[in-house]
Each structure stands twice: as C-alpha cells, then as structure tokens.
Amino acid sequence: METRNVRNIGIIAHVDAGKTTTSERILYYTGENHRLGEVHDGAATMDYDPQEQARGITINSAATTVFWQGTQINLIDTPGHIDFNIEVNRSLRVLDGAIVLFDGVAGVEPQTETNWRLADKYRVPRLAFINKLDRTGADFLRVVGMIEARLGVAAAVLQLPIGTEGDFSGVIDLVGMTALTWPTGHDAAPYTRGEIPPALRAEAERHRGRLLDTVVDQDDALLAAYLDGQPLDEAALHAAIRRGTLAGAFVPVLAGSAFKNKGVEPLLDAAVAYLPAPGDIAATGEHDVAFDPGGPLAALAFKVVQDDHGALTFVRLYRGRLAVGDSVLNTTSGKRERIARLYEMHADRKREKTRAEAGDIVALVGLKSTVTGDTLADAAHPVVLERIDAPEPVIDIAIEPRTQADQQQLSRGLQALLQEDPSLRLRQDAEAGQTILSGMGELQLEVTLEKLRTRFKVAVSTGQPQVAYRETIAHAATVAHVHKKQSGGPGQFAALTLQVEPLARGEGLQFDDRISGGAIPREFIPAVAAGVMRAAKSGVLAGHPVVDLKVTLLDGGYHERDSSQQAFELAAGQALRLALQQAGPVLLEPVMAVEVVTPQDHIGDVIGDLNRRRGLVRQQSARGNAAVIEAHVPLAQMFGYIGNLRALSSGRASFTMQFDHYAPTQRQAEPIIR
Structure with a gap:
C-alpha cells in the first residue's frame, strides 16, 4: 500500500483560544501568505466571510493546503462557538489528525471538552498546543494538569516555556534538550536553537524524565536502552512519540503564543512528525474502508457551500481516484453524479485541478443531488460510509417575508442555507400558519437571517426566539384501537394494539413490532410505523415532538376488503395519541x-x-x-x-x-x- 506524505489536520478549540490566529501563522511560515492576517483587523485569510470579519469570530470551517518540510498539509480551521459545532463535527469526521488549542490562562473550557469528545468518537489522534502563554495569568503546567484531569488523557509534555507571561520568549525542547528562543518584538523572525538556560536545567531534566517514562514503552529496544541507562537515540524517541500518539496512549503537549509568533514552527514540525498520514490508522468501523489509492472510489461529502455558480461540495477521498469528467454513484441517494470541475481550496480561493486521489480533500462542482454525509463511490463497487450526525436544535424562531413578492426568494434562500448547515431545521406550524426555523442558538439564527438579507436579498420579519421543547412519557401504557369508517363505497378498517414505554434521555424514537400469526399482514407494518412517526411529531401536551419513546406493535386485526395502508397509518396515529395521554405525558x-x-x-x-x-x-x-x-x-x-x-x-x-x-x-x- 502506497503511503503519501500528506497530513489532513484540523485546528479545534473553545471560542477565542486563538485558532484562526494560529492558522494565519501557519499560512505565513509555510509561505502560502506573505503577510500576517490578523483577526482583530478583519484581515484573516481563513475568516473570509463578511460576517466573520465583522464579528471577529469563525463561523464557517475553512480549508487550505500548505507545504512544510516536503509534506503537504491539508488544514481546516474550525469555529469555536457552540452554535456552529456542526462545522467541527463534520471536519473531524474526515480528518486524520487534529491540533487542539488551549488558552494558557483559561485552560480546558467547555467547548474544548465537547470537541475532544467528538475527536474521541471519530478516533482522531491529536496534539495539544497551549497558546497565549504571553498573557497575564498564563500557567503552562496548570493547563497540563487540567488536560489530564478533565479530559482523562496522559499528557506527554514535549516542551516547557522559557519565561512567564510578558517575559515568555521561547520553549525548551525536551526531546532534543535544547532551547528555542524567538527575538523580542512582534514580528515573524525565525527562532534560534541554543543551550538550555542554567536556571531551568534541573526542571527540564525532571520533565524529560517524566516524558521518557511516558513514551519509552512504545518501543522495546528504546525501553531496554532506557532501563540500562544508555543514551537514547533521538530518532527512535520521535518514532515512539508518533506510535503512542497514533495509538491514543498519550497526547503530546507543546507551548507557544501564536499572536506573538512563538512556537508555530515547532508545532508544524510536530504535526508532520506525530500526526498520521492517510492510511496510518486502520479502518475499524463497520462503514469504514481501508486506504487504497489503487482501489475503487470511496469518498465522503462533508460540506456543501452555495454560491452564484451553484453548489461547491467538499469531499474527502478514502479510496481510489477522481478526475474531472468522471461519473460516480451517490450510494446514499442512489443517483448518478458527474464531476464538472475539481478544486483545491485555499479559504475562499480556488486552485483548479484535473484529478484527486485517496487522502485528498477537494471541492467539486457539478453535483446535483449530494448533501452533507453522502457517499460517492464507483458504481461497480458501491459502499456507504458512516454518515455525519447533526445535533438536535434547541431554539426556534418564526420567520416570514416582509412582502409577498419575497416568498419565492425566501424559500430558495432557506433551502440553500439548510443544505449548507445540517444543524438548521425548517418546519411548518400548521395550527399557527407559520414557518419555523430552528437552530443551536441565538447567534446561529442571527447569522442565518443576516445571510438571507445579504446573500439572497430577502428581508424577513421574525418572532421572538422560542425554546424548542420536547415531550415524552413517564410510564408505560398499552392501548387497543380500532379505526373503522363506512360511508358508501370502500370502507376503512384497521385494528391494532400499541405499547409505549419511556426510554433514557437521548434515545430518540424507536418502533418495533411483535406481530405473529398474520394478525396484521406484513405489507401494512410500514404504514403503522409511518403513522407512529408522523403522530410523534406533535405530542399531546403542547404539540411538541415526542422523544425518548419506544412504540411496540403487539397485535391487531384487518379486513380482507376494507383494510389498507392508509387505514393502518391513520389507526396508528390515533392509537399513539391515546397511548401518550395514558402514559403520563411530560x-x-x-x-x-x-x-x-x-x-x-x-x-x-x-x-x-x-x-x-x-x-x-x-x-x-x-x-x-x-x-x-x-x-x-x-x-x-x-x-x-x-x-x-x-x-x-x-x-x-x-x-x-x-x-x-x-x-x-x-x-x-x-x-x-x-
């Protein structure tokens, strides 16, 4: 199997930990940019959206490609605000490794924990970079302790800071036992490598001992040399750190201040040295495929962006190759797609390519029916990759166009924005006659409304944000119900017995059937399930969706002539509402x-x-x-x-x-x- 010198990595963190600033430094040091873009000036390359520049935060994940020491790095800068967590979710789904930033003062913050759990879910190896060590109150070792305590991981400290707060000037490299120092002043001059300051030598020796205790058991020869007191080979030590990082045995921890241009080059070195190349992590899940450039195509669409020229679909190739003009199968929808154009992305700039291969992250033009989470594959070798789960929204607003003439443009704009952001939901409230937009928070909805105004030129009126309530039940209940209608011509008949039971929080809505002996013909069972699902969208307390509920079809009856799918669907909805009323709705x-x-x-x-x-x-x-x-x-x-x-x-x-x-x-x- 061919292993490419590529790293697909993302930068993740809590809001305001310095992700975009670090990304801008990476662009500068790798030569992609020739000047530094600052977030606070609205000049950051990766925050190209006008709303990002105006608000000073990242809203959309942005991809770019840079080169460092002969290695291609496909980099994704992600948002830190919880309202836009879908961007982190879908980025981690397709990345091989991640750099997790920590504020040197705040340490492990709530969104960092959420993102860390997502990285655990997708089995993404990661590095920790403790940033902002030049700030008053920054404490490197305290943050290391928080990482171990709150995230439940072993920290392999690779660097120690030289100086504290405003006197922070460099780091001690505990692998090579040298000091890396940057010149004072706010410029991007390279570091110099020298001797460890005598005052810090004893502390450096102590932490190097802890580092060796953590990593040497990744290599038997290294462990034997360490126990015998022999000098350790630096290359073997790097290899052991890489092996432990990929296995998740520990997380390497580095130090710096991206804003003051300190620590970024060693961070790039560590990303190349310790984070995986495509194919380094074996496929383990049921819906994973092994990395194979020569195999049949398997790629995952993880993001869709709409612009004036149509949909731009971001995909990660796991297997095979893709070229302009290729016809591929969307195995999720069953539809054929043709690749009209293929781009390597640099934030909002496109670099046209003719082909891509396994391990690449590229953007495609020409896909008509592909949305986030869909799989593109060779039609002769269909495969469906693990989808991306969008979180359930928790806040609603009612929206309507200010003029009737804007109705069609509003509908077009909303459909485009929902395709871009799967964590948004849209529904019609039949009783109130309103269009309800749901999302993860007030900021996300505010940003969406601003996009409608600026991109789609639609002014909307909105109601006050409302909480997205849900309904469930307190205890089990069983209901037998007969749906019978006779008014001339063919009648309707369906009899069924439903049992409802509460589930643990977060379990959703489940349907099961225990029909035996032909009490209900099998062709009517899907209609019962459909009736249950439809009725569960509006509960009996206040019309909110019903969750954390198991519905079981126990028994029933039918009529040879009058039973139909429609009759059983209606009967199931009526029976569910009766059962919910008897089960202590909550x-x-x-x-x-x-x-x-x-x-x-x-x-x-x-x-x-x-x-x-x-x-x-x-x-x-x-x-x-x-x-x-x-x-x-x-x-x-x-x-x-x-x-x-x-x-x-x-x-x-x-x-x-x-x-x-x-x-x-x-x-x-x-x-x-x-």
Whole structure:
C-alpha cells in the first residue's frame, strides 16, 4: 500500500483560544501568505466571510493546503462557538489528525471538552498546543494538569516555556534538550536553537524524565536502552512519540503564543512528525474502508457551500481516484453524479485541478443531488460510509417575508442555507400558519437571517426566539384501537394494539413490532410505523415532538376488503395519541451547561441570579484572579442573560453556554384535546 506524505489536520478549540490566529501563522511560515492576517483587523485569510470579519469570530470551517518540510498539509480551521459545532463535527469526521488549542490562562473550557469528545468518537489522534502563554495569568503546567484531569488523557509534555507571561520568549525542547528562543518584538523572525538556560536545567531534566517514562514503552529496544541507562537515540524517541500518539496512549503537549509568533514552527514540525498520514490508522468501523489509492472510489461529502455558480461540495477521498469528467454513484441517494470541475481550496480561493486521489480533500462542482454525509463511490463497487450526525436544535424562531413578492426568494434562500448547515431545521406550524426555523442558538439564527438579507436579498420579519421543547412519557401504557369508517363505497378498517414505554434521555424514537400469526399482514407494518412517526411529531401536551419513546406493535386485526395502508397509518396515529395521554405525558426543556467567569467580588450576585433562573450550580473554581462558576440552567431562562450579567458585574464578567440535556420542565402545559 502506497503511503503519501500528506497530513489532513484540523485546528479545534473553545471560542477565542486563538485558532484562526494560529492558522494565519501557519499560512505565513509555510509561505502560502506573505503577510500576517490578523483577526482583530478583519484581515484573516481563513475568516473570509463578511460576517466573520465583522464579528471577529469563525463561523464557517475553512480549508487550505500548505507545504512544510516536503509534506503537504491539508488544514481546516474550525469555529469555536457552540452554535456552529456542526462545522467541527463534520471536519473531524474526515480528518486524520487534529491540533487542539488551549488558552494558557483559561485552560480546558467547555467547548474544548465537547470537541475532544467528538475527536474521541471519530478516533482522531491529536496534539495539544497551549497558546497565549504571553498573557497575564498564563500557567503552562496548570493547563497540563487540567488536560489530564478533565479530559482523562496522559499528557506527554514535549516542551516547557522559557519565561512567564510578558517575559515568555521561547520553549525548551525536551526531546532534543535544547532551547528555542524567538527575538523580542512582534514580528515573524525565525527562532534560534541554543543551550538550555542554567536556571531551568534541573526542571527540564525532571520533565524529560517524566516524558521518557511516558513514551519509552512504545518501543522495546528504546525501553531496554532506557532501563540500562544508555543514551537514547533521538530518532527512535520521535518514532515512539508518533506510535503512542497514533495509538491514543498519550497526547503530546507543546507551548507557544501564536499572536506573538512563538512556537508555530515547532508545532508544524510536530504535526508532520506525530500526526498520521492517510492510511496510518486502520479502518475499524463497520462503514469504514481501508486506504487504497489503487482501489475503487470511496469518498465522503462533508460540506456543501452555495454560491452564484451553484453548489461547491467538499469531499474527502478514502479510496481510489477522481478526475474531472468522471461519473460516480451517490450510494446514499442512489443517483448518478458527474464531476464538472475539481478544486483545491485555499479559504475562499480556488486552485483548479484535473484529478484527486485517496487522502485528498477537494471541492467539486457539478453535483446535483449530494448533501452533507453522502457517499460517492464507483458504481461497480458501491459502499456507504458512516454518515455525519447533526445535533438536535434547541431554539426556534418564526420567520416570514416582509412582502409577498419575497416568498419565492425566501424559500430558495432557506433551502440553500439548510443544505449548507445540517444543524438548521425548517418546519411548518400548521395550527399557527407559520414557518419555523430552528437552530443551536441565538447567534446561529442571527447569522442565518443576516445571510438571507445579504446573500439572497430577502428581508424577513421574525418572532421572538422560542425554546424548542420536547415531550415524552413517564410510564408505560398499552392501548387497543380500532379505526373503522363506512360511508358508501370502500370502507376503512384497521385494528391494532400499541405499547409505549419511556426510554433514557437521548434515545430518540424507536418502533418495533411483535406481530405473529398474520394478525396484521406484513405489507401494512410500514404504514403503522409511518403513522407512529408522523403522530410523534406533535405530542399531546403542547404539540411538541415526542422523544425518548419506544412504540411496540403487539397485535391487531384487518379486513380482507376494507383494510389498507392508509387505514393502518391513520389507526396508528390515533392509537399513539391515546397511548401518550395514558402514559403520563411530560414536557421536556433544553438545559444548558453554563460557565460564568467573574471577578471574585461578584460571585454572590452571579450565583444568586443563576438560582433565580432555576439554575443548579455544579462547581466553583478559581482561574487566576477570577472565579469560574459552572451551572445547569434551563435555556428558557437564559434569553438576554448577557445584559443582566454585565449589570451585575459592572461589565467585567463573561459567560459561555452549550446544550447539555433535556429535562422535565417545572412548567407543565395543558393537554391538547383532539
């Protein structure tokens, strides 16, 4: 099997940890850019969207290709805000490795933990880069301790910082036992390699010993030499670190300050040395394929972007080759697609190519029916790769065009934006006659509405954001129901017995049947399932979707002439609503994991306010001279929280939140009578 000198890596972190700044430094040091683009100036190459530049945050994942020491690096810079976590999810699905950034002051933050779990899910080896070590309050070893404690991993510390806070000037390389120092001043001059400062020698020796204890058992010969007290070969040590990183035995940790241009070149060296090339990680999942450039095509579409020229579909090739003019099979939809153009992407710039091969990440033009998560394959060797799961939205707004003439353009714009972002949902509220747009947070919906205005020239009116409630049941119930209709001509008849049972939170909606002896013909069972699924979209308490429910078809009856699929579908919907009413319906609300960082003298006010919002304070800790309060708070109580928090703390506190779980609300709705 051919192994290519390629690295497909992403940069992931909590919001404001320095991902885009690090990406810009990588572009500069690799020669892709000849000047440094700064996020705060709105000049970052990777934040090319006007909204990203205006807001100073990353909204869309952006891909680019750079070269370092003869290795091609396909790099994806991802958002840190929880509202855009789908971008991290689908990027990690197609990447071979990741660089995880940590703020040297804040350490392990909530979104970092979420992204770390996603990387675990997709079995992505990663490096840790502790950034912003020039800032007041930065503490490298404290963050290392947080990584081990909160993320449950062994940290292999490869570098120690030289100097603290404003005096941070370089790092000690614990593998080569040398000092790398950068010149003072805000420029991108290269580092110099020299002797470790005498004052830091003892600490460096101590941490090198810990590093060796962590990594030498990856190589029997290295372990034997270490136990015998012999000098260790540096190349063998690098190989052992690589082996342990790929196996997930530990995570290498590096230090730096991307904004001050310190630590980026060693980070690139580590990405090439320790992160996997395509094919280094064996295919293990049921829907994985082995890396094989000479095999039949297998590629995953992980992102779709709409522009004036149509859809631009980003794909990762796992097997085979792809060329302009090729006809391929979308095995998810069963439709044929033709490749009109093929591009290597550099943020918003395209570099046209004629072909791509296994391991490449490219963008395709000409695909008509391919969406995020679809598989493209050789028609003679069809395969379906693991799809990308989009999270369930937790917040709704009602939208409508301001003029009737904009209705068609609004529909076109919404369909394009939903294709781009699978974490958005659109539905029609039949009772209210409204179009409901759902998403992961207020910021995501705000960005979507701005895209409608600027890209599609549609002005919309919106209602206030509403919580996306769900319904479930408290206990099991069984209902026998007969649907019978006779009004001249063919009648309708369907009899069935349904059992409903509650499931654990997050289990969704499941359907099963235990029909035996032909009580209901098999061709009617799918109609029962369809009726159940349709009825579950609107619960009996307040019309919200029903979740965490198992529905089992136990028994039934039919009529030779009057039974039909329509009759059984109607009967199933009616029976489910009756069963839900008897099973103790419960209204669920989304509960957010909230982290507030506040000065110590405002702790009491902040906690008191969280308690008034029905919040449950879970943990309180110190971060430098500030306090960190972690709580679970119902989303319904968090609208407009930032204004309150600023008033309580004289503008000195900040907060982040992300969806954590659904829980029964204290406010129960009146049942809907049908």
